[in-house]
Amino acid sequence: MTADSLAPPRRLGNRLFGRPELGAVVGAVAVFVFFSVAADSFLRPASLGTVLYAASTIGIMAVPVALLMIGGEFDLSAGVLVTSSALVSSMFSYQMTANVWVGVGVSLLVTLAIGFFNGIMLSRTKLPSFIITLGTFLMLTGLNLGFTKLIDGTVSTKSIADMEGFASARALFASHLTIGDVGLQVTILWWIVLVAVATWVLLRTRAGNWIFASGGGPDAARAVGVPVTRTKTGLYMAVAFCAWISGQHLLFSFDVVQSGEGIGNEFLYIIAAVIGGCLMTGGYGSAIGSAVGAFIFGMTSKGIVYAEWNPDWFKFFLGAMLLLATLLNAWVRKRAEAAK
Amino acid sequence: MTALVKLTGVSKAYGHVRALEDVSLEVHAGEITCVLGDNGAGKSTLIKIIAGLHQHDRGSYEIEGAPVRHASPREALDHGIATVYQDLAVVPLMPVWRNFFLGSEPRKGRGPFKRLDVAMMRETTRTALRDMGIDLRDVDQPIGTLSGGQRQCVAIARAVHFGAKVLILDEPTAALGVRQSGVVLKYVAAARDAGLGVVLITHNPHHAHLVGDRFVLLRRGTMTGSYTRDGITVDELTREMAGGTDLEALAHELRRPAP
Numbered sequence: 001m002t003a004d005s006l007a008p009p010r011r012l013g014n015r016l017f018g019r020p021e022l023g024a025v026v027g028a029v030a031v032f033v034f035f036s037v038a039a040d041s042f043l044r045p046a047s048l049g050t051v052l053y054a055a056s057t058i059g060i061m062a063v064p065v066a067l068l069m070i071g072g073e074f075d076l077s078a079g080v081l082v083t084s085s086a087l088v089s090s091m092f093s094y095q096m097t098a099n100v101w102v103g104v105g106v107s108l109l110v111t112l113a114i115g116f117f118n119g120i121m122l123s124r125t126k127l128p129s130f131i132i133t134l135g136t137f138l139m140l141t142g143l144n145l146g147f148t149k150l151i152d153g154t155v156s157t158k159s160i161a162d163m164e165g166f167a168s169a170r171a172l173f174a175s176h177l178t179i180g181d182v183g184l185q186v187t188i189l190w191w192i193v194l195v196a197v198a199t200w201v202l203l204r205t206r207a208g209n210w211i212f213a214s215g216g217g218p219d220a221a222r223a224v225g226v227p228v229t230r231t232k233t234g235l236y237m238a239v240a241f242c243a244w245i246s247g248q249h250l251l252f253s254f255d256v257v258q259s260g261e262g263i264g265n266e267f268l269y270i271i272a273a274v275i276g277g278c279l280m281t282g283g284y285g286s287a288i289g290s291a292v293g294a295f296i297f298g299m300t301s302k303g304i305v306y307a308e309w310n311p312d313w314f315k316f317f318l319g320a321m322l323l324l325a326t327l328l329n330a331w332v333r334k335r336a337e338a339a340k
Numbered sequence: 341m342t343a344l345v346k347l348t349g350v351s352k353a354y355g356h357v358r359a360l361e362d363v364s365l366e367v368h369a370g371e372i373t374c375v376l377g378d379n380g381a382g383k384s385t386l387i388k389i390i391a392g393l394h395q396h397d398r399g400s401y402e403i404e405g406a407p408v409r410h411a412s413p414r415e416a417l418d419h420g421i422a423t424v425y426q427d428l429a430v431v432p433l434m435p436v437w438r439n440f441f442l443g444s445e446p447r448k449g450r451g452p453f454k455r456l457d458v459a460m461m462r463e464t465t466r467t468a469l470r471d472m473g474i475d476l477r478d479v480d481q482p483i484g485t486l487s488g489g490q491r492q493c494v495a496i497a498r499a500v501h502f503g504a505k506v507l508i509l510d511e512p513t514a515a516l517g518v519r520q521s522g523v524v525l526k527y528v529a530a531a532r533d534a535g536l537g538v539v540l541i542t543h544n545p546h547h548a549h550l551v552g553d554r555f556v557l558l559r560r561g562t563m564t565g566s567y568t569r570d571g572i573t574v575d576e577l578t579r580e581m582a583g584g585t586d587l588e589a590l591a592h593e594l595r596r597p598a599p
Contacts, residue, residue: 204455204456205447205454205455205456206445206454209434209441209456212433212434213434213438213442216432216433220430220442221431223413224443225414226442226443279433283431283432284433
């Protein structure tokens with residue numbers, strides 16, 4: 001008999017307890033039950049589409065933000081970066097060319113460059129990412145407003161709806177399809193794909209191993225040859241890439257962009273990631289958890305409307321949920337470790 | 341038989357501070373060379389030279405008879421010299437098997453679908469640990485849930501698995517209790533039996549004498565003694581370690597004054 005088989009196999013219960021997203025799933029079920037009882041129209045199929053749409057707009061960004069948090073860093077510029085990305089494609093298309101796809105491409109490059117800037121600043125200055133991305137956040141907020149007023153004279157961009165390529169770009173970023181009674185936005189599809197890809201990368205690739213290690217023990221990781229700074233820069237660029245997707249959705253679901261939008265959304269992404277089980281200190285969390293967190297956000301923001309309450313209460317609910325989820329996560333983790 | 345690692349008259353100075361002066365030691369395959377000394381004796385400078393973090397100023401450093409001068413830890417690693425530091429070995433929240441392969445992950449598939457060979461990683465970790473005699477319930481548990489001794493052992497097993505010829509252990513028993521220390525020493529002996537040359541840095545003469553084949557004593561950067569196992573008893577080693585004549589002087593000083 002080998003030494004290994006002497007030990008009892010790990011029970012399924014323990015395995016389940018060890019998952020980072022467990023607390024979020026319990027929370028999601030609770031919120032779902034709560035609004036099912038409190039609001040009659042909440043359970044209607046049409047409502048599901050609305051809730052999922054609200055969840056997806058946050059969820060698309062919560063995925064890379066969760067990965068970044070697992071890698072041990074924050075990005076406070078993520079919210080306004082979405083707006084910046086939308087502004088760049090809109091204004092570049094309007095001013096420089098006749099085809100919106102050129103603007104969309106330029107926007108991708110510019111957005112990725114900003115993500116790269118965040119990563120390089122972090123590795124070069126060794127300052128906390130909180131400070132660096134706070135700086136980027138403020139600078140982008142200023143640039144968004146400044147450039148838009150300088151070029152268009154007002155706080156919003158000119159309509160690009162009559163330009164070439166608008167229809168095809170809208171189909172990719174902002175179309176919606178109807179299945180039965182349920183209207184589904186294409187962002188839901190983007191969201192699901194991103195969660196699936198991120199989960200695969202995190203759990204089944206070398207890059208994923210490096211992300212966990214960069215957040216969980218950067219010195220130990222460096223000592224065994226993990227390129228920690230390159231990993232973190234890559235994560236900032238992943239945030240930028242998803243900000244580009246969100247930005248294009250913002251632009252093409254209407255045809256103009258308000259330059260002041262996006263401020264404060266960075267916290268919603270972080271909240272979704274934390275509710276989903278990401279540890280503030282890095283090294284622990286999951287992409288699926290961030291999706292559950294975003295779903296809780298979607299249910300709460302729309303559930304309040306369906307329950308015909310004053311939406312002013314929404315932020316209170318969100319804050320209470322964040323505290324509860326964090327406490328629950330801490331409790332679950334302690335139990336999981338004690339069970340071993 | 342040529343030594344795996346041979347230092348002859350090695351010296352190192354940081355600016356005007358002489359950290360190491362004329363130190364010689366040998367490490368043979370299947371043997372344990374213990375480096376003993378108090379804090380500030382130059383132990384860490386010595387391992388940093390062997391591990392490639394620093395270069396020596398004078399003397400010679402040979403690996404299997406060929407003189408070397410490592411520019412980086414990576415280079416030393418390529419020569420088969422692995423170092424297990426006291427606290428710098430693992431990422432606590434990650435599972436044992438991920439830690440085991442961190443930085444050298446085996447992959448399968450091609451192009452963008454290149455992925456970790458998870459089944460192989462788990463199985464290899466399990467067998468590598470079992471070969472070292474480590475009984476782990478579950479290689480999926482976070483390595484932080486293991487005891488300090490077990491963590492050291494995983495790091496040792498990992499060095500052995502990745503083909504190290506020489507294993508440098510930096511105070512592996514320093515932060516451990518008596519029982520845990522015993523466990524770690526068992527695995528150090530297992531690494532020796534696997535044919536590795538081991539450099540054991542310690543300030544505990546009892547631990548050193550339990551497993552050591554050669555002993556090098558350092559004090560304030562100089563070598564105060566070099567013995568083989570049959571050349572010294574544990575009492576002599578302890579006395580040497582404690583500073584010999586220094587200790588007598590101290591005992592004299594501490595004596596109660598006559599009333």
